[in-house]
Amino acid sequence: MKLFTTPASPWVRRCVVSISELGLDNRVERIPTKWPHTWATQTTEYAPEFAAATPVARIPALVTDDGIRLVESHAICDYLNAELGGYRLLPQSGRKRWELMSVISITSGALEAQISRRAELLRQPPVRSEDFIRKMHDREHRCYDALEQMTDAFTADVDLAQITLACALSYHDFRFKEDWRSGKPKLTQWFERFIQRPSMQATMPTETPQH
Incomplete structure (x- = not known):
């Protein structure tokens, strides 16, 4: 492939x-x-x-x-x-699948807002919209607030929800300056542990080469 x-x-x-x-x-x-x-x-x-x-x-x-x-x-x-993968990262059916899908759907909303904000920041004034940047910022942080309450869905086994969330939080650290950790002790503790996985350490984000 x-x-x-x-x-x-x-x-x-x-x-x-x-x-x-x-x-x-x-x-x-x-x-x-x-x-x-x-x-x-x-x-x-x-x-x-x-x-x-x-x-x-x-x-x-x-x-x-x-x-x-x-x-x-x-x-x-x-x-x-x-x-x-034999459904090892996400169950085929049942309540656990939908608990993890709930995490994935909210995290995907945060990721989409991150990419939209990044794209807008690459535009130059006066065409850049500060209102749109703020809207995406606020959307991201609403998602983070919700995800702080959802870490109980995680187990010691790796799954697609945890992978998606770790990638989103790591991308935030890579691209943006503001803190997401304040007031989110459970999310922070989980992230600092999960990011140590070899698969995460081997894929830390770096700038995309340009033409």
């Missing part, structure tokens, strides 16, 4: 960590991409192989061994978990 990646994206990291935790590293070829900082507002030139893999032109994108194209992290992680 081929997975198109960048070292900065938390969506990509979510997939790469899942691959590692499922022991599938030898099944997946990682293909790095390059993105100019104008990605936020302009179409960029795409490598032919990447363009063929995803008409959406976003990462991550996975091409399976039998040619199926999966072009966002939810579909990719679902495929990895269901088809190759």
Whole structure:
């Protein structure tokens, strides 16, 4: 399989960590991409192989061994978990599945707000909207407040909810200056422990190479 990646994206990291935790590293070829900082507002030139893999032109994108194209992290992680992972990262059904899906859905909202804020910050005044940046900031922190109350859903076993949340909080530390830890002792304690996993340490975010 081929997975198109960048070292900065938390969506990509979510997939790469899942691959590692499922022991599938030898099944997946990682293909790095390059993105100019104008990605936020302009179409960029795409490598032919990447363009063929995803008409959406976003990462991550996975091409399976039998040619199926999966072009966002939810579909990719679902495929990895269901088809190759024996549902080890997310149960197939039952209450536990939906408890973890609740965490994933709120965390995904925070991630979407992070990426939207990052994209807007890359725009230059006067077109940059400070109101939109503040709206995304507030959305992120509402999600963090909710997630502080949801860590009881976690067990000692790794799962997709914990992977997603750790990638989101780590991306916040990477991109933004304001503190998310204040008033969130349970979330902080869990994160500082989970981030020590080898799969997380091996995928710490760095800036995406530019053209």
